[in-house]
Structure formats: structure tokens, C-alpha cells
Amino acid sequence: MSYPLILTIDDESAIRDSFCHYLEDLNYQVLQACDGQQGILKMETAQPDLVLVDLRMPDSDGLDVLRWAKTQAPLTPIIVVSGTGVISDVIEALQLGAWDYLLKPVNDLEMLRLAIERALEKSYLRRQAANYQQRLQREVAQRTQELLSANRELNIAASAFNTHDAILITDAQGNIIRANAAAERLTGYSQDELIGKSPSLFKSGKHDEAFYNALWETLHTTGQWQGEMWNRSRDGNTYPIWQSITAVRGDSDSVAYYVGVSTDLSELKAKERMLEHRAQEERVLGSIANLAMKFMDSEPFIRQALQLLQQQLPDLGLLSHVQLWHNDAQAWKCRDILSLQGSVITPPPSKQLALAAQSNDAVTSILEGTIRYFLIPLRSQRRDLGVLVLCSDVTDLDDAVEPFLVRLGEVLPLAMLHQESERELHYQANHDSLTALPNRQSLKLLLEQQISSARRRNERGVVLFLDLDNFKTLNDSLGHSQGDLLLQQLGARVRTALRDEDILARLGGDEFVILLPPRPLESDDTLNMAAHVAEKIKKVINRPFQLDVHEYMVGCSIGVAIFPDAGNSSEELLKHADIAMYLAKAAGRNSVRFYSPGLQQAADRRLYLEHKLRRAISQSELEPYFQPQLNHEGQVIGAEVLLRWHNSEDGWVSPAEFIPVAEESGLIIPISNWLLGEVCQCMKHWRDLGLFEQLKTVSINVSPNQFYQPDFAEMVLNVIKRFDISPETLMLEITEGVVLCNLEDSIEIMRNLGQQGVRFSLDDFGTGYSSLAYLKKLPVDEIKIDKSFILEIDKNPDDVMIVDAILSLASHFELTTVAEGVETQEALTMLRDRQCAVYQGFYFSRPLPEGEFLAFLSQGQSMLKDDL
Ligand code: C2E
Ligand code: CA
Ligand code: CA
Numbered sequence: 022m023s024y025p026l027i028l029t030i031d032d033e034s035a036i037r038d039s040f041c042h043y044l045e046d047l048n049y050q051v052l053q054a055c056d057g058q059q060g061i062l063k064m065e066t067a068q069p070d071l072v073l074v075d076l077r078m079p080d081s082d083g084l085d086v087l088r089w090a091k092t093q094a095p096l097t098p099i100i101v102v103s104g105t106g107v108i109s110d111v112i113e114a115l116q117l118g119a120w121d122y123l124l125k126p127v128n129d130l131e132m133l134r135l136a137i138e139r140a141l142e143k144s145y146l147r148r149q150a151a152n153y154q155q156r157l158q159r160e161v162a163q164r165t166q167e168l169l170s171a172n173r174e175l176n177i178a179a180s181a182f183n184t185h186d187a188i189l190i191t192d193a194q195g196n197i198i199r200a201n202a203a204a205e206r207l208t209g210y211s212q213d214e215l216i217g218k219s220p221s222l223f224k225s226g227k228h229d230e231a232f233y234n235a236l237w238e239t240l241h242t243t244g245q246w247q248g249e250m251w252n253r254s255r256d257g258n259t260y261p262i263w264q265s266i267t268a269v270r271g272d273s274d275s276v277a278y279y280v281g282v283s284t285d286l287s288e289l290k291a292k293e294r295m296l297e298h299r300a301q302e303e304r305v306l307g308s309i310a311n312l313a314m315k316f317m318d319s320e321p322f323i324r325q326a327l328q329l330l331q332q333q334l335p336d337l338g339l340l341s342h343v344q345l346w347h348n349d350a351q352a353w354k355c356r357d358i359l360s361l362q363g364s365v366i367t368p369p370p371s372k373q374l375a376l377a378a379q380s381n382d383a384v385t386s387i388l389e390g391t392i393r394y395f396l397i398p399l400r401s402q403r404r405d406l407g408v409l410v411l412c413s414d415v416t417d418l419d420d421a422v423e424p425f426l427v428r429l430g431e432v433l434p435l436a437m438l439h440q441e442s443e444r445e446l447h448y449q450a451n452h453d454s455l456t457a458l459p460n461r462q463s464l465k466l467l468l469e470q471q472i473s474s475a476r477r478r479n480e481r482g483v484v485l486f487l488d489l490d491n492f493k494t495l496n497d498s499l500g501h502s503q504g505d506l507l508l509q510q511l512g513a514r515v516r517t518a519l520r521d522e523d524i525l526a527r528l529g530g531d532e533f534v535i536l537l538p539p540r541p542l543e544s545d546d547t548l549n550m551a552a553h554v555a556e557k558i559k560k561v562i563n564r565p566f567q568l569d570v571h572e573y574m575v576g577c578s579i580g581v582a583i584f585p586d587a588g589n590s591s592e593e594l595l596k597h598a599d600i601a602m603y604l605a606k607a608a609g610r611n612s613v614r615f616y617s618p619g620l621q622q623a624a625d626r627r628l629y630l631e632h633k634l635r636r637a638i639s640q641s642e643l644e645p646y647f648q649p650q651l652n653h654e655g656q657v658i659g660a661e662v663l664l665r666w667h668n669s670e671d672g673w674v675s676p677a678e679f680i681p682v683a684e685e686s687g688l689i690i691p692i693s694n695w696l697l698g699e700v701c702q703c704m705k706h707w708r709d710l711g712l713f714e715q716l717k718t719v720s721i722n723v724s725p726n727q728f729y730q731p732d733f734a735e736m737v738l739n740v741i742k743r744f745d746i747s748p749e750t751l752m753l754e755i756t757e758g759v760v761l762c763n764l765e766d767s768i769e770i771m772r773n774l775g776q777q778g779v780r781f782s783l784d785d786f787g788t789g790y791s792s793l794a795y796l797k798k799l800p801v802d803e804i805k806i807d808k809s810f811i812l813e814i815d816k817n818p819d820d821v822m823i824v825d826a827i828l829s830l831a832s833h834f835e836l837t838t839v840a841e842g843v844e845t846q847e848a849l850t851m852l853r854d855r856q857c858a859v860y861q862g863f864y865f866s867r868p869l870p871e872g873e874f875l876a877f878l879s880q881g882q883s884m885l886k887d888d889l
Contacts (some may be wrong), residue, residue: 025141028052028069030060030086031102032078036125040073043130049137057081061089069097071140073133075125076103076114087117096148098140102127120144121300132307139300146289151263187262187283193276195219207262207285209255220281223252225259236266240279244268249286261286295421302425305330306432313436319406322440323399326433327409345399346374347407369394369410377408383430386423395423397430401438409433453527455505456512464526464534468584468591471538476585480539481547483583485555486598487515489562490576490610491762492531494729498766503568507575510566518557534595539584547583548615555579555613563611574761576611578602587616600624607681609788610758630679631686633668638695642668645699646868649877650720650839650861653853657878659718661754661841661861662700663868664692684724693727694736701744703871704751712878713750720752720782725759729766734773741779748778754805756784761795771800782839787827796834803859804831808842811862815847828855 027049029040034055041051052067054060058081060074072090076083083101090099101114101122114122120140127133187204191197200208200215208215208223215222228250239246247265254260262283271277309326316322327343345356346368353371369389377385377396385396392414399406411426451463459467468484475482489511496504508531515533516525524536537554540547559577566573580602588594601616604623608614637643643666650659666674683689704719727733741748753774760767760783771781782803783796787810806827810820824840831838840852843862852860866877 024048024050025070026050026052026067027071027073027137028054028060028063028067029073030054030057030078030083031073031075032056033075036075036102039130040127040133043133044137047134057083057085060086064090064094064097068094071137071144072097072099073102073137074099076101084113084117087114087119091118096144096151098144100136100140129307132303135303136300139296143293143296146292185284187281187285189215189220189281189283191220191279191281193278195279198278204283207254207260207283208252214255223254225251225253227251227259240266240268244270252283261290298421302428306428309429309432309436313440316440319399319404319437319440322436323406323409323433326436330429344368344410345407346410347405348375348378367392369396369412374408374410378405383428383434384423384426386426395426397426397433399433399437401434401441403441404437406437453529456509456527458512458533459524459526461526461528464524464528464536465591465595467524467526468536468594471536472584472589472591472594475539478539478541480541481544481583481586482539483535483537483547483551483554483581484587484594484598485535485537485551485558486580486582486595486602487533487535487558488578488580488602488606489531490578490606491725491729491759492575494725494759495573495575495763497729497731498763499568499571499573503571503573506568507566507573511562511575514561514564515558518561519554523554528595534598544583544586548581551581551583551615552613555581559611559613571763571765573763576758576762578605578610579613580605580616581613582616596624597621603627603681603685606685627682630674630682631688633671634666634679634683634686634688634692637666637668638692640668642666643692643696644870645696645703646870647719647874648861648868649866649874650859651865652859653857656715658859659716659720659752660874661720661868662696662722664696664722665868665870680724684726687726689724689726690730693724697721697737697740698743701740701746701751704746705744707875708746708750710875712875713747715878716750718750718752718780720754722754722784723759725756725762728755728759728770729763734770737774737779738777741777748774749780752780752782752803754782754784757786757788757795760799764795764798768798768800775800787823796830801836803837803839805839805841806857808862811840811842811848811852812844814851815845821851824852824857825855828857832856 027044029037029044029051030053031037031040032055037053037055041053044051052063052069054063056078057074060072061081063069064072064086072086074083074086083103087099087101090097095118098120099118101119102125103114103122120143121136123133123136184201185203187207188199188201189197189204190199197215197218197220200210200212204215205211210218210222232250236246236248245265245267247263249261250264251259251261263286264281264283266279266281268276269278269280308329312325312329313322316325323345346353347356348354353368353374355368367389369387373385373387373389373394373396378398378400380398383397387394387396392412395411397409397411399409451460451466452458453460471482474480492504492507495507508527512525512527512533515535519525519535522538524538526534526536528534535554535558537551540550542550558579562575562577566575580598580600582588582594582598582601584594587597597616600621600623601614605612605614643664646663646665647660648663649657650661652658664676664680666676666679668674680689683692700719700721707713707716730736737751737753738748741751755767760771775781780802781800782805783799783801784805785807786804787807804827806824810823810827814820814824828838837858839859839861840848840857841861843849843852843860843864845864848862849860849864869877
């Protein structure tokens, strides 16, 4: 058994291959050609049963193939596959004789299969008709010839052809001299009526003069004509026929007779029409499936689908009444979803609606009086839209309607289902699963839309980039489940601080973005508004969060960027808001910063520093410096370790700049660990020199990230042990913010180390929450008054009041106080008058490298004693 041979012509090999694989699986034989020229060649040599041709190809394209085939292979079905989507291309192709078309990309290969099957069926019918006629034609001509030459009666000739096909014989002048019975049946005229008449009697009016002229022209020159034409019967009906006419020459070699054979094509045409109709239905069902993807919601989808049906399949004639009935609180209610005015029809009985709604059949057809109802239940796993009611009072409905409606009834719920899963996927793809907030991807989309709308309408919108302070420490200390809980609560809380139209998205981790849609504001007003919103957000975030066991406080850093000023794309805008957020972090957390063009440079610098910092330890660029701390008698009783970084390209880089970079990049951990080792090594050395007679403590700054490392206490104790230094001489400086973000754990860590003798100093005191209640609970030995209160204490009465308050607080809790940032004699005097215990500042010394610090220890004291 031989399988149909299909030629696929396309310049893209991927498309040819995909067609090829698919069709071969369906048992077709497949040939390929990469352009029109090659395609024509293969059509000539291989004579495929069907051709799939791309319309647009370089050099010679699909239209060339069609032009060639029109004359050379008119019976070969050609299906055009158009990639251009330009409808005029398709029309041109159809005019050139294409049998069908598909639009690229052909995602649904099933469509391809159906198109091929249709075309092959049609082609088979055509070929059969043509073959049969050709044979008949030959036979008639031959027999006529025989009869003529035998000089027998012509009427025998004609009537002898007791065939299905009509046969007419005319004389040279075109007057009918014989007709067979089939001709009588076809034309509706009797033999007697026909004799002597001209076949122009049958003219249907569907062809112009040119058509008949061309016919005669061909007949004269070649002695033969055949083709499709329309005739009119006696009762006025037109009908299609396949007509062939042969000139029969007599002895004198001039035309003696014309023999005409007509095959009635009505049935064939009807069949073709039916095929065409089916194809159209197929296309409509395909379009409905496509529609399902376009709409997120079932109802507008169904409405569109029905509108499409009405436009595309008007001869269904049914859809003049389409309603959606749904069961609402035990009563069936109707929604005229096509909002058709006019005729109101009698509703179908509720009992029938209820039955149909429960039925597993795609369509329930019922007849009530003169009205035929088709009930299609619209339900999928998740939704029940009710019952779609199509009805008609047309009594003689086309039989084909019902099977089509069955398919429609199958397709609609499938499409709904598909739509639901799409929606689900879409939701999942666009939302963060933890907080159910829009995710980065959907934020970007929304942002792009809003940027362009802001540009168009000359408005301004705002992006706030929010990042929690020290979120990592929460995760590290309480575990991820508590971190997740906090993020969820936080998302809900921030939402309450926003307007409905504002968008809150989660980018991932502890990063959130708030999008304030464009408004017609000047940039200053926009800034004010943004600042206001940022404050509001901070406020709701700063309230304690109730986690499973713990109460937890967080701060957040917010970077603000105004659009379209600060960026033309979502990418750029988010980057800029992010940069501003980093600036907020660097400014001491829980703060808000705005993007300005200079910030970009700062961000570049930060990246650059991070890159260099990575190698700073191994390149020996880092070094601990020591800043002396003195008591009220002027004795150096301690030192604060301050890290210094020097490299050949950048010279000295301030810790105020590189420490935040180290914190954000995580480099702070290896750097701090290394530093602690270095410092302890120094301390061991100093102990051996007997310096701890005089020195009480060496203070070292602990970063938030470091403090909440699960093994922090263990690590510190190990180093102490390794260098055999006495734990009491080590003072760890931590800030309030760090402690308060997880009070319970902090206390635990501090107790743990405190039991071994290690001491704690509360750094930058006065800048954070400075809450008495917390201070009471904390096992700290010392507080360091932030230098911002000390630097100008001699000039600013407010600072004096604050310092007084801190000092009295400290004495109440019996804590040592250190004043850092003592720069002047005046400041020192004021602090001494108030019984501050320890002083640190440029007035005495800048931070010094180890050697200089040791020199300062031995020499500097007497000089200072004079001052004190
Ligand atoms: P901090 O812990 O508050 O350190 C005190 C800062 O004040 C030091 O700045 C110090 O040089 C400066 N300072 C001391 N006396 C005076 C004074 O009289 N006047 C003025 N204007 N400033 C004075 P530095 O060394 O630039 O460090 C800045 C910040 O970097 C530190 O603030 C600390 O937060 C961080 N940092 C420095 N070294 C380390 C370290 O080893 N580890 C960690 N985690 N952070 C460090
Ligand atoms: Ca410090
Ligand atoms: Ca400090």
C-alpha cells in the first residue's frame, strides 16, 4: 500500500524538519525543498499528492509555485503556510489557486493534519471526476468518430450513451442535433425541445463573454475544451458542471460535429462546500482555543467565543438567541451575555437546565413546542458558569449543526480548563509564593507600562526599594521559618500603609519594591510625597513583630527613585532605586535616601571596592590600628581597634566607606575573624611585655553579621584560648540596633561570652532606640556615648543635656561610660566635670599602628597629665 507523498517547501529547515517528523509519524511520505524553484522541480519529477508551501522565501517564493501549478498541476492540492500573517498575502495565494492556508507558526500540528486530510479528500474527489470524464470523453469522441465513419445514424450514437453524464451533439454551426436521456434530466428540457437549439440556451449568466470567447478560441485551435462552468436548467436553477467539448472532424477534415459531455458537479460541490464548512468550523474551534489563552477570565472569554461563532458561522443561524443560565441560590437566572436586544425567548424549563447542568453530555438537545434548545454545560474542575443555552425556532435545522455543537460543547469547557491552568501558571509565574505579592517579573512588566504612561502623560511616579536591616541575622539566629513569618507579616503590614492603586512587590529575600503610580506632580512634590510614604512604611515596619516565640524588631533601608526622571526602563529604575537603598544602608540604616545621578558613581565605586576588598587580606593591605582610651587621670587604660585599609591604587580607604561594603558583601565575616586573630596576637605580645598592668581592655568592633553567626561565641572563645589571653581584657563593641533586633538571642550570646569573662560595650549610644527597658536587660559593662554628642558639646547645649542624661542613666545602671570623639580641651573639661569615666578622641591621639601605639603608651602620658 502506498502512502500519500507530501512535498514541503520552506526555506527554514527547522520548519521542514518539524513537518517532516510529524507527517512521517502519520505515515505520509515526505519530500523537502528549500525554495520555490526546487519545489517546482520536485513537483514535476515526483508528482506529490499534496504540497505545503511557505509564502515568503528568498529568490522564488510560494506564489511562484502557485503560478506554475495553476497550469501545470491544477489538480495537486497546495496548502500555503504563511509566516507573514498578512491577510493580503493569503488572499493573493487563494486567488492563485491555493487550496487552504495555515498561519505560521503552526503550533497546533493537529490543524496541519486536518488541513491535509481535507485537501487530500477534496483532491481525490476531483481527480476521480476528472479521470472518469476524460475516459468518457475519449470514448464518446471515438465512438462518434466510428459511427460517423461507418455512416451510421447519429441518434444511435448519442442515445447509445446511456450514461450518467449528459451528452449533447451539435452540428458544425452549433445547433443541437442529439441529446441523451441524462442531458434531458440535467437540463430539464426534453429531446424535442433541445433539437435545433443552441447550447447558449443553458447560459447561467455567471460567466462573462470573455469566458465563452476563450472557450471557443481553445476549441478552434486545439479541437477540445474542458473546464468547470455553471449552466441554467429549464426551471431557472443554476448548477455546476464539468464540461468537455470535442470537435469531431468529418471526411473533409473540417469540423462536422461538436460532442459535449457534462458531468453534474452539484453533488461534488455540495460535498466540497460541506468540507469547506467543516474546515471553517475547525478554524473557528481553533480560534476559540486561542481565545482562551488571551483571556484571563472565563466569562469575557465565552462572550468573545460566541461573538466569533456568530461572525464566522452565520449559517448556523442558531445563535440568534444565546443565553447563559446559572443557578443562583436555588433559582435559575439568566444573563444575556451577548447582550442582544429585541427578541426574548421563552426560557427552557428549569428542570431541563438542572439536568443539563449535571449531564456528562457536551450538549443536551431538547424540543419544547416549536423551539429547539441546545444546552451546553459550562463547567470545569474549578468553575461552574452555568448552562449555555442556544436556541432556535427554525424548524428544519441543518443536520450538521448538532455534531458541531457537540464539539463546541467539548471545546468550551476544555478551553476553560486550559484557561484556568494558564491562569494558575500565570499567577505562579507572577507572584511570590511566600507573600502572594507580585514578583520581580510582574513588577517589571507593570513598571514598564507605568514608565511609558508617565512619559506619555507627563507625570511622575515613584519606586521605593526597601531592604530590611540585618535580616540575615534573623534568619541565622531564629531560623528560616521565622524569617519567612516576618516577611509575610511585613508584606501585609506595608500593604496597609499604601493606597489601593500602589503596588507592593517582593523581589526576593528581604527586598521589596513599592510602586506609586504616576501622578501629575512636579518633581519636588513627588519627592515630598515619596518621603511621606517612606516614613509611613518605616513606621509600620519599626513596630515589633510577633513571631512564634519571639518578639522581633527590624529596621529597613529605603531607596527612592522618581520616574521617568531616574530611568527609562524598569531595569534602570530598579538599579537606581537599589543604589539609593545602599546609600540609605550606609547612612546608618533605618533611613531613606533618594536617587540622584551622582549615586551611580557611588554605586560603581562600591562594586569596585568590593572587588578589591576581596583580595585585601591576602595582599596584606589590612591592618589594625589602635586608638588610646584614657581615664580621668590621663592614664591610657585601653584602646579601640579600628581597621585600616591601604592599597597601592586607592591609598587609604576610610572604614566608613569600606566597612558597609564588607557588610553587604559578606566579606565582613572573614575580615573580622582575621582581625580578631591579629588583635589577639598583639594582646598576647603586650601581655608578655607586661602592658596589661596598665591596660584594662582592648575594644574591638563587632559587626551585626558577625555577631549573629551561629558559631560566633565559640569562635571568639577559641581565639582567646589559642593566644592564651585573659578574657576580661577583651571588650566587644556592639551597637544597640544589632542587639535590639533580636533581644533574646543577643542576651544569650552575650551571657555565654560574659560567663567566660568577655566584656561588652554598647557602641554609638544615643543614636538608636536607647530604650531604658532594654538597657536593663542587657549584660553590658560599658556604654560609649556617640561621638556626634561629644564633637560639639562645648557649643551645643542640647548635646550637653543628652550627655548628662546618658551619664546619669549609666550611673544608675552602674555602667562605665566612654566618650568618644573628644577633640578639644573644652570638651574634655566639660566631660570631666560630669564624671565621665573614659575618653577617646583626636585630642589625645588618632588611631595608631601597633608600633606607634606602644610608643604612645610609654611616652605620651606625662604630657597628657598636664592637660587633665
Ligand atoms: P566607630 O566604632 O564609632 O569608631 C569610632 C570612629 O570615630 C573611628 O572612625 C574613629 O577614627 C573615629 N574617631 C575617634 N576619635 C575621633 C575624634 O576625636 N573625632 C572624630 N571626628 N572622629 C573620631 P573610623 O576608624 O573611621 O571608623 C568608622 C567606623 O567604621 C567605626 O565607627 C566602626 O563602625 C567601623 N569600623 C572601624 N573599624 C572596624 C572594625 O574593625 N570592625 C568593624 N566591624 N567595624 C569597624
Ligand atoms: Ca566602636
Ligand atoms: Ca562609636
